[in-house]
Amino acid sequence: MAQFSKEELSFVEELPNDLKCPVCLNILTDPHLVSCCGHNFCGSCIERVKASNGSCPMCKEEEYQSFVDKKCLRIINGLEVYCSNKEKGCQWKGELKNMSTHLNKEKREGECQYEEAKCRYEKCQERKQRRYLKDHEDKECPQRLFQCQYCGEEGTFLSITKDHYEECRQYPVTCPNKCSSTNMPRGSLTAHINECPLEPVDCVFSWAGCNDKPLRKDVHVHTADTKHMTLLAVACGQLKKENEEMKKENEEMKKEIRENNDKIKKEMRQIRYAIPDYPLLPIKIARKNEPVHFYTGVGEHGVHMSAIVKGGNKKFTTEDVFLLLAFHEGKFEKYEPKIPKIIADDGFAKIPLMEDVKAPYKYLPHDILKNISDCDDNTDLEEGVIKIKVGTFSRGPNPAGIRFQRVTIKISFEL
Ligand SMILES: [Zn+2]
Ligand SMILES: [Zn+2]
Ligand SMILES: [Zn+2]
Ligand SMILES: [Zn+2]
Ligand SMILES: [Zn+2]
Ligand SMILES: [Zn+2]
Ligand SMILES: [Zn+2]
Ligand SMILES: [Zn+2]
Known part of the structure; x- marks a missing residue:
């Protein structure tokens, strides 16, 4: 029986000599029969002899053959043996061929309760006789399923008792101040510390x-x-001092505010002094000989200008009307000036004359427009004077509906 070592085999009756191998003196393993003298040898023993060109160990014949002896094997398998776990207490005895079934080696289940098997939990390497295995698995094994008795979390015995107990919110702890509170859930410890008499x-x-x-x-x-x-x-003295310092700071701030107020009032007075000596847009200009002076506005684009309305190109019943504009030095020119969007408003309609454009900027003498007589399309004007044709108008009352010549032009920003 190749599956058992000679130490595992214990025969009930003494082994007959012809079932022992003459080479190794043990029970025949894989029994072979030699053709020369009919003796039996272990298969491996006689092969070894043949490999070294030896003669038959029994009859010294040099030419022989060896065969598997199935009859001999049957006899050996029928020999009665004790269980290989006899020393541990197993009472079993039976035919050799049945011992492997009895032992069912390396299996958890099996007839022999004295055979060692491995714990069912993969991570556990423990080996126990079958009769002790269930107790180990149920009560001892660190890998057995285990539930925290405080919060119900599940894991292995090892993970629950080693790691989980360290952090379980329900795990009973004792107050670190050693007050009378014991066995409280870890989760309520913080609340307890907030009222612990020994904290x-x-x-x-x-x-x-x-x-x-x-x-x-x-x-x-x-x-x-x-x-x-x-x-x-000491603390009150300090507070008093701080209070006084704050009062002082407060006084200083009040003073600063008062000074600022005075400054603002003064500046406002100055602004009032700066009110211009000419009107601001919008203004109305009638057909007169005197130019009208005005400011286009206060602030960034405020600039001093003058304007006059002149006729020209006189025909029998009509003439053209022109608006002339000029820039002058003044208090309000600060930046590059712009001509405002100019609207001629004769009381009937608003006629846009000029879009909001940058002017060909040049300061001209104050009375430049006053010295211009009538003007027409071809009149040469001094550089910088802006000429805008307002339109063609009637020279007198006209039933045909052409506008009356005494047009009033309102110059304004388009709003
Ligand atoms: Zn042998
Ligand atoms: Zn022989
Ligand atoms: Zn047994
Ligand atoms: Zn185990
Ligand atoms: Zn727990
Ligand atoms: Zn406490
Ligand atoms: Zn104190
Ligand atoms: Zn002027």
């Missing part, structure tokens, strides 16, 4: 400089300690 707390006069940490139960006794009087005196 050190800040003195109510910590703001005044007391760094003592009396136990919560002793706070009242500690608070009554007269040493706090000294601390309070």
Whole structure:
């Protein structure tokens, strides 16, 4: 029986000599028969002899053959043996051929309760006799299924008792201050510390400089300690000083505000002085000989200008009307000026004369427009004077509906 070592085999009756191998002197394993003298040898023993060109170990014949001896094998398999676990207490005995079934080696289940098998949990390497295996798996194995008895979390015995207990919120703990509170769930420890009579707390006069940490139960006794009087005196002195400093700062701020107010009032007075000596747009210009002076606005684009309405190209019943504009030096010109969007408004309709454009900017003498007589399409004007043709108008009352010549032009920003 190749599957058992000679140490595992224990025969009930003494082994007959012809079932022992003459070479190795043990029970025949894989019994072979030699053709020379009919003796039996282990298959491996006789092969070894043949390989070294040896003669038959029994009859010394040099030419022989060997065959598997199935009859001999049957006899050996029928021999009665004790269980290989006899020493451990197994009472089984039976034919050799049945022992492997009895042992069912390396399997968890099997007839022989003295055979060792591995624990069912993969991570556990423990080997136990079958009769002890269930107890190990159910009660001892660190890999067995286990539930935290405090919160119900499931895991292995090892993971629950080693790691989980360290963090379980329901795990019973004792107050670290050694007060009378024991067996409280870990999760409520923080709340307990906030009222534990043995927890050190800040003195109510910590703001005044007391760094003592009396136990919560002793706070009242500690608070009554007269040493706090000294601390309070110092702290009050400090507060008083700070209060005075704040008052002083307050006064300074008030003063600053007053000064700012005065400054603003003064500036406003100055602005009032700066009111221009000519009207601001919009203005109306009638057909007169005198030019009208005005400012286009106060501020960034405010500029001093003058305007006059002139006729020209006179025909029998009509003439053309022109608006002349000029820039002058003045108080308000600050930046590059723009001519405002000019609208001629004769009381019936608004005629856009000129879009908001940058002017060919040039300061001209104050009375430049006053000296211009009538003007027409071809009149040469001094550089910088802007000429805009307002339209063709009637020279007198006209039943045909052509506008009356005494047109009034309103110059304004288009809003
Ligand atoms: Zn042998
Ligand atoms: Zn022989
Ligand atoms: Zn057994
Ligand atoms: Zn185990
Ligand atoms: Zn738990
Ligand atoms: Zn406590
Ligand atoms: Zn204190
Ligand atoms: Zn002027």
